[in-house]
Amino acid sequence: MRKVLPMLVVVLGALSLPMAVAAQERIGDAGGSAESKVIPPHSRVFITPIEGGFDTYLSAALVKKEVPLTVVAIKEKADFEITGIAESEKAGWAKMMFFGSGQSNEQASIKVVNLKTGVVAFAYAANKGSATRGKQSAAESCAKHLKARMEGKE
């Protein structure tokens, strides 16, 4: 009995190891492995046209915030695609009267999709109650967070 017990433990251990590895792989796939969500510096990104011309604001913001990405105008040449929505709401008389603010309310959200794997590598939503510089502020907020993500700060 004393000789059989250690052998049984070893056999059970050997059998359970591949199962544990397979389970770990399944968890990794479900959550999206960290490697698949990486946006390498100098990747080529295509910005899908967004209502209200937000795509050009985003393009300008990527330049201004020095995000290490190359924006391309042809989707076939891109590694990643940025899609998003944006909405502006101008200040009404009540906001001007009670808050003394004529600044608009800006909302925008973007997502960056890896065109090869189809994985959403980054997503961010910006909400500016009183945006000092309108769409430019929302676009620059998105760009700033994208840069932080690429640099591993987020």
Place this chain on the structure above:
Amino acid sequence: MTLGQRTRIVVAVSCGLLVALGARAADKDNGKTIPTGAKVYITPSDGFEQNLKDALVAKQVPLTVVDDKAKADYEIVSHAQTQKAGAAKKILMGSWHSKEEASIQVNDLKSGDVVFAYSYHADNSAHGRKSSAESCAKHLKEKVK
């Protein structure tokens, strides 16, 4: 350590710093410039393209605007939005000026790369769309070499 060795070390370190700074500047600029005299096509954008054409002339941007996209080297895609001052802004803020937003993007039609992008915002624009177009033109001029 002799004086000659120190000098050599200082020169080597200085050269290294200069190379690093140069590389950073090139990286920031993406190394993309628009050659002087390049032909650009301005995509229609709710009348803002006309303001841009005028601004390119006013700011003496050395680019040739063409009406046929097939003949162009670059394409300017733009978007502009004007919000006239309402009664509330006039009474409560005491401002008659409009709020202007504009953004432009210059695409290289051969490589498909975006070589320049800029956005403008003014809460109280003195000359409306003219101001935003001229601001875009002024910054574009810096990119033309």
